Amino acid sequence: MTGVDVVAIGNALVDVLSNETDEFVTRHAMVKGSMDLIDTARAEALYAAMGPGVEISGGSAANTTAGIVSLGGSAAYIGRVRDDQLGVVYRHDLTAAGVHFDTVAATNGLATGRSLIIVTPDAERTMNTYLGASSELTVDDVDTDLIRRAAITYLEGYLWDSPAAQDAYRHAANVAHDAGRQVALTLSDGFVVDRHRDTFLDLIADSVDLLFANDVELQSLYEVDTFDAAIAKVRHHCTIAAITRGADGSVLLSGDDIIEVPVEPVPGGHVVDTTGAGDLYAAGVMHGLARGRDLRTCGRFGGLAASECISHLGARPQTSLADAAVAAGIG
């Protein structure tokens, strides 16, 4: 491959999705809508309590790369799996989606990571992630040649829990900037922001051109009580910020511009599973940016990709997003 629109780095995880009641979420002490990191013992206990599952390859940043390819762009992925059955499934699914993925599978250490995802009747997802092999990503896994060839290097906030991954991110960001490329970051989750506020603030100031977050994560980052206060803070912290607000759509900021984009209609009219909505929104925005589209159109690409994602179980596109964009008049 020569040039590529986006290379993403993140936790390579197989999603195990199960429909459960709100009572299940409460009983197992989960915070609905969040992502909790779990150890082997908790993973085994929780899995035993869950109903029959569906396995679909996931991982936040990997979902984003699948979205970019579905929109007609090009994408590559850096992430760590083991040489086990789930690792083979993971590589197959991402490659079959058209994403370039050649991070070598680990031959020892932890098993391929997985996220036990509880989908409640309101379609909200609550994630319990056993990072496994993905937590052992280091700077050695960063393909610097790939970073140099990508218009945008996209970093997943979830991976920031690992000190070795922080080093890998900083290295990737430096390589990208030295090559005249852009760096994007998603904050991923409110609890991740709580754990790493200071280093995230430094990373954004030093290395991030394009920031993705939802309203809750952004307010947590700046420790402010209102969305407007958060907007005022982020405006001069990075070049572009794209902030999602659930059913209220998204807001994109660039310099003094502020653009509000409403949500797109959900295909089929029914929200099934919100897993991956933010990942696919980021895919749409970066696809637009990589093509030099105006910021409003970038936001619409994001909304389109997110609405397709929440219309079905699983976090990767099941229909052509390029076709959806054409149908929506922005293809």
Added chain:
Amino acid sequence: MTGVDVVAIGNALVDVLSNETDEFVTRHAMVKGSMDLIDTARAEALYAAMGPGVEISGGSAANTTAGIVSLGGSAAYIGRVRDDQLGVVYRHDLTAAGVHFDTVAATNGLATGRSLIIVTPDAERTMNTYLGASSELTVDDVDTDLIRRAAITYLEGYLWDSPAAQDAYRHAANVAHDAGRQVALTLSDGFVVDRHRDTFLDLIADSVDLLFANDVELQSLYEVDTFDAAIAKVRHHCTIAAITRGADGSVLLSGDDIIEVPVEPVPGGHVVDTTGAGDLYAAGVMHGLARGRDLRTCGRFGGLAASECISHLGARPQTSLADAAVAAGIG
């Protein structure tokens, strides 16, 4: 557990489902709607060619047991997996569905089996099965105590390709009959019937009280050109025969009785994936029989369970079939 409605023996397989075009089926030399046994090399080549997959535990007879539990009955399963990741997933899903499953996982030999299932736009499924560990089931895996406690021992025709499994089936049937229990068989697939016509005919005559088949399989079994001719043959070959005819519903035969049962409406009105339709039909019929219901009601249970199954991807119930039966007035 004490008594159990049904114990099933079959190939323990994880389904890998992918939506593909009719052209894909043709290009890879598959016979649409059938099941083809594939070796490791073919499995790898086909998997590489398939798009992103969804993994859902399957296996024909195991799907049937999950259906019986969803209807409010009790069921147990005998099948062979390896002590690998897919084996763990398989055991979890079947157990979480409420099915008793304690066949010990193999610690050596082939990996847990899987079926690469191509779902075409017409919702038809075409299966390419790598049997793996499931092909190594022997008479030693048959829990005779379990067989004695089950009202019906249900045998999956797919497994008949293995000589060791044939021995296991004959042994299970003998144990069941010695305990005064009933034995059911499903023919599973037209090509399986072609490969094993004579031994199937003998097995049915010697050991089968209740036969499941679709119209094509039944005509193949008796090498006749019409459905009526097949019906005339099967009528005196076993005690009860339950024959599915796709969109034309099913026919149940007992002695001189012949009962035609129409299909039930598909929840949501849209057929998504026909994988498992026959398995769930068998679940409904056996659930009714185990409860002493009349044959027409047994057929309606079968139709209800099948219609729920084809309304979604994957071959096991995603909603309560007991509730569906109540709603249909036969609960």
